[in-house]
Amino acid sequence: MRVLRLAFVILLAIVLIGVALANRQMVTVNLFPAQFGQYLGGTWSLTMPAFIAFLLVVMFGVVIGLIWEWLREAGMRAELSRRAAELARLEREVGHLRPARAGKQDEVLAILDTASTKPAGAGSTAVVPAAGR
Incomplete structure (x- = not known):
């Protein structure tokens, strides 16, 4: 290029x-x-x-x-700004709903949900089962 x-x-x-x-x-x-x-x-x-x-x-x-x-393009930029603010609001709302919903799940699903929202490398360790047990 x-x-x-x-x-x-x-x-x-x-x-x-x-x-x-x-x-x-x-x-x-x-x-x-x-x-x-x-x-x-x-x-x-x-x-x-x-x-x-x-x-x-x-x-x-x-x-x-x-x-x-x-x-x-001024109108397009304004619409983009409005949509970005709406997206941020919806993401905050979903973030507040997850912990409330996790209490109603069984323990395995709650653990999987918290593990998926935790940032990578934030103290999560993988447990590998030992062979022959």
């Missing part, structure tokens, strides 16, 4: 360098239409190489897309 990722990054770098070399001419980017210049106080324009303008537009689109998706 690392090799594929590295190959993709190298290929992307080659393509971006090719685009940059092919579009080195200077372009003027107007931030507002010329008619608004008199109301905004001056000319709002930048002169830059064409490839920089292209990369800025792509980066702007990526940022807008990330913000859009973050806002779209």
